Amino acid sequence: MISDDLDQLKKTAATEAAQFIRNGMVVGLGTGSTAKHMIRALGEKVRAGMTLRGVPTSQETAALAKQAGIPLLEADNRWEIDVAIDGADQVDPQFNLIKGGGGALLKEKIVASSAKQFIVVVDHTKQVPILGGSFPLPIEVIPFGWGSTAREIESLTKSRVVLRERNGGPFLTEAGHFIVDVHLDRITQPGELETALNLIPGVVETGLFVGRTDVLIIGTPQGVRTVHAPRK
Structure with a gap:
């Protein structure tokens, strides 16, 4: 099935994103189907002995992270987030995004803006020549x-x-x-x-994420592509 194939591409790309995480980091944890794969991959790293702490962008993500054994920081902390990893509903050639299909855009943007590095993980169908059109x-x-x-x-x-x-x-x-x-x-x-x-x-906030993406990781039928944004 096509949906199963796309989910596998998301999983492969999310696993690649987890390789950016180093011992001792504070990690922003996104929300959505791609983020679930990333959280599971990070959970495997924790079980293998890595020390990290997470900042979840939704209650759903918090529950998944706890199941995976990832320690979480309290919501009212003044975070120092090293890397945030999240998905997107659309991404244009300038790495601008539409997010919010899952309804967590406010927390997602707060976490993304608080991170030293923001990594976005998508499958190839989320790439569009211009935002809008197929996704509100x-x-x-x-x-x-x-x-x-x-x-x-x-x-x-x-x-x-x-x-x-x-x-x-x-x-x-x-x-x-x-x-x-x-x-x-x-x-x-x-x-x-x-x-x-x-x-x-x-x-309150929009689902436009403009000029925030540092690294784009794309799952394609030909394999994973990792692209770094031009220097800001």
């Missing part, structure tokens, strides 16, 4: 007045904005916020769009 842009908003916030987003982007739902009601993030998904055909200036969206009252 998630934006985390506060529930109060979310409809007005969504209207402002629609006005700015000239695009359809849809409230994410689950089990017949609004999807709630771990911080108690809503997510709206913005259906944009093309995001030609992701940095400018990220800045403009964050100026709208009610917007």
